[in-house]
Amino acid sequence: MGSGKAEEIKARIEAEDIGFVIFDNPLSPVQQRNLNRLWGVPVLDRTELILDIFAQRARSNEGKLQVELARIEHQLTRLVRGWTHLERQRGGIGQRGGPGEKQIELDRRMLDGKARRLRERLHRLARQRRTRRRARGRNDAYMVSLVGYTNAGKSTLFNALTGAGTYEADQLFATLDTLTRRLRLPNGEMVVLSDTVGFVRDLPHQLVEAFRATLEETAQADLLLHVVDVSAADRDEQVEQVERVLAEIGAAEVPTIVVFNKIDAAGLTPEVGRDPCGSIDRLWVSSRTGEGLDRLRAVLAERAAASRTVGQADAGQADAGSQSQLQHIDGGAPEAEPADHQPVVVPMAASGPSGARA
Ligand SMILES: Nc1nc2c(ncn2[C@@H]2O[C@H](COP(=O)(O)OP(=O)(O)OP(=O)(O)O)[C@@H](O)[C@H]2O)c(=O)[nH]1
Numbered sequence: 001m002g003s004g005k006a007e008e009i010k011a012r013i014e015a016e017d018i019g020f021v022i023f024d025n026p027l028s029p030v031q032q033r034n035l036n037r038l039w040g041v042p043v044l045d046r047t048e049l050i051l052d053i054f055a056q057r058a059r060s061n062e063g064k065l066q067v068e069l070a071r072i073e074h075q076l077t078r079l080v081r082g083w084t085h086l087e088r089q090r091g092g093i094g095q096r097g098g099p100g101e102k103q104i105e106l107d108r109r110m111l112d113g114k115a116r117r118l119r120e121r122l123h124r125l126a127r128q129r130r131t132r133r134r135a136r137g138r139n140d141a142y143m144v145s146l147v148g149y150t151n152a153g154k155s156t157l158f159n160a161l162t163g164a165g166t167y168e169a170d171q172l173f174a175t176l177d178t179l180t181r182r183l184r185l186p187n188g189e190m191v192v193l194s195d196t197v198g199f200v201r202d203l204p205h206q207l208v209e210a211f212r213a214t215l216e217e218t219a220q221a222d223l224l225l226h227v228v229d230v231s232a233a234d235r236d237e238q239v240e241q242v243e244r245v246l247a248e249i250g251a252a253e254v255p256t257i258v259v260f261n262k263i264d265a266a267g268l269t270p271e272v273g274r275d276p277c278g279s280i281d282r283l284w285v286s287s288r289t290g291e292g293l294d295r296l297r298a299v300l301a302e303r304a305a306a307s308r309t310v311g312q313a314d315a316g317q318a319d320a321g322s323q324s325q326l327q328h329i330d331g332g333a334p335e336a337e338p339a340d341h342q343p344v345v346v347p348m349a350a351s352g353p354s355g356a357r358a
């Protein structure tokens with residue numbers, strides 16, 4: 001940003017009585033200090049904004065520790081970035097022997113120590129969580145995780161499916177703590193459903209690191225429901241960003257069904273889409289009105305049943321709808337079934353006897 005632009009913004013801040021300024025990209029400590037001085041209002045960058053929101057939302061002990069760790073990691077990167085500058089500056093104004101350098105080294109050691117202790121506590125918590133899960137016998141259950149961009153409607157879908165009162169709100173990162181519930185499906189199948197923290201474009205690296213334990217659980221799910229706000233203007237970009245984070249946490253290979261949510265807001269009707277093998281891999285639903293959710297339940301039931309009968313490797317193969325699931329289990333020949341080898345989108349109303357409402 002040139003000085004002309006900075007002056008222009010200063011004029012707007014004064015004219016419109018603006019309280020603070022947020023940059024959509026990283027700022028160095030020096031840039032931040034200079035702009036703050038020029039404009040007389042707080043100046044945040046994107047990472048700090050996201051960290052602030054996370055800090056406000058964290059409820060559980062683990063969530064709070066994760067945010068604190070992310071904050072410290074962020075401070076550490078800034079310390080390193082600011083360091084050379086400070087060193088040069090202090091040298092320039094003739095201070096002896098670099099007291100700034102010494103102070104920064106002390107700060108860095110203190111922060112390093114804090115980060116290490118936090119990581120140890122988080123490790124212990126993650127271990128306890130794994131032990132608890134084993135005790136509950138959840139390792140055998142079919143695990144389904146809701147993932148998606150923040151505000152896509154994961155918690156709303158979670159509530160609609162489980163009847164649980166998870167916090168849902170029209171705000172970013174409403175959910176920070178993974179919440180898990182058992183869900184009984186129409187065919188009597190039991191699955192374990194988890195609601196998770198939402199993703200966002202350019203999720204600060206420190207946050208991905210701090211939330212790694214939580215996110216890695218996602219990677220261990222048997223199935224991901226990738227919830228997409230179909231009414232969002234930038235939904236394709238959101239999908240891409242979520243896929244990128246999933247790859248980063250090692251979840252790219254987990255079988256995934258894309259759930260296009262909020263069809264009521266987009267003026268769409270419930271539909272399903274199939275992969276080239278005929279398996280449903282996309283559904284259009286509204287978590288608010290409940291449209292399309294019966295079909296989603298049926299698909300979940302089928303995937304869970306298939307994973308138990310034919311083993312994980314084939315779990316994605318045998319789920320073309322609740323009726324056809326019965327055919328498969330009754331000995332129908334699934335490999336002979338899909339005639340078309342192209343992905344097709346089947347409107348639910350027109351999907352024949354195996355179709356609309358399970
Ligand atoms: N119109 C409409 N709004 C929905 C639907 N599903 C969710 N919403 C709204 O979208 C907003 C976000 O919903 P949440 O369920 O909190 O979203 P989330 O994905 O859990 O968000 P984070 O926890 O922040 O990642 C809320 O205001 C919901 O009421 C839907 O099917 N239709």
Ligand SMILES: [Mg+2]
Pocket residue numbers: 154155156167168173174175195196
């Ligand atoms: Mg949520």
